[in-house]
Amino acid sequence: xxxxxxxxxxxxxxxxxxxxxxxxxxxxxxxxxxxxxxxxxxxxxxxxxxxxxxxxxxxxxxxxxxxxxxxxxxxxxxxxxxxxxxxxxxxxxxxxxxxxxxxxxxxxxxxxxxxxxxxxxxxxxxxxxxxxxxxxxxxxxxxxxxxxxxxxxxxxxxxxxxxxxxxxxxxxxxxxxxxxxxxxxxxxxxxxxxxxxxxxxxxxxxxxxxxxxxxxxxxxxxxxxxxxxxxxxxx
Numbered sequence: 537x538x539x540x541x542x543x544x545x546x547x548x549x550x551x552x553x554x555x556x557x558x559x560x561x562x563x564x565x566x567x568x569x570x571x572x573x574x575x576x577x578x579x580x581x582x583x584x585x586x587x588x589x590x591x592x593x594x595x596x597x598x599x600x601x602x603x604x605x606x607x608x609x610x611x612x613x614x615x616x617x618x619x620x621x622x623x624x625x626x627x628x629x630x631x632x633x634x635x636x637x638x639x640x641x642x643x644x645x646x647x648x649x650x651x652x653x654x655x656x657x658x659x660x661x662x663x664x665x666x667x668x669x670x671x672x673x674x675x676x677x678x679x680x681x682x683x684x685x686x687x688x689x690x691x692x693x694x695x696x697x698x699x700x701x702x703x704x705x706x707x708x709x710x711x712x713x714x715x716x717x718x719x720x721x722x723x724x725x726x727x728x729x730x731x732x733x734x735x736x737x738x739x740x741x742x743x744x745x746x747x748x749x750x751x752x753x754x755x756x757x758x759x760x761x762x763x764x765x766x767x768x769x770x771x
Contacts, residue, residue: 563595564587594620633649634666639669650685
């Protein structure tokens with residue numbers, strides 16, 4: 537954690553996105569990997585609570601999908617927006633975080649979301665509510681809980697929490713991936729290290745753009761297919 541705090545204190549951008557892995561931020565990764573310490577550090581470091589990956593998924597959706605109740609609690613306390621709909625219509629069909637909890641039988645998380653003001657009548661792009669999804673997957677108790685919940689007000693995110701952008705190369709994703717211990721992310725992070733080194737060489741020694749050192753990085757992508765790439769780093 538000292539490493540994460542030092543990196544954040546140095547002025548790196550906590551909202552940097554990985555263009556080679558669905559435009560996720562460090563907060564997406566920490567939420568998915570159930571690393572509460574990193575989540576808290578990123579929140580304190582002004583990470584965007586509602587940052588979206590390329591599919592429109594937010595960190596609280598990652599935490600809900602993986603059943604991490606403590607992360608969901610923390611993000612709600614940080615005023616995460618519960619009304620956001622996933623914009624990837626080909627898969628999650630405009631789901632809110634409550635739709636995801638209902639679909640995946642995350643009863644405790646669903647109750648937490650409802651208590652925080654999540655709209656139990658919100659429809660996806662096909663007009664389906666969270667209750668409908670629960671009944672579709674024969675989750676009767678969960679469906680009844682959602683249906684019987686008295687909805688009061690929509691939980692909205694603050695409009696004043698503007699992300700702070702810094703110009704330097706961002707290494708927060710590297711630290712987060714190592715701490716979280718995810719094999720997929722660590723291998724993607726190894727790739728990012730090479731990219732960072734290449735960028736720094738290009739910046740510091742632009743007069744020698746053709747002198748290269750080949751680096752081999754082998755990683756497993758999200759479909760568990762082993763892939764090998766060669767990256768050229770300017771000397």
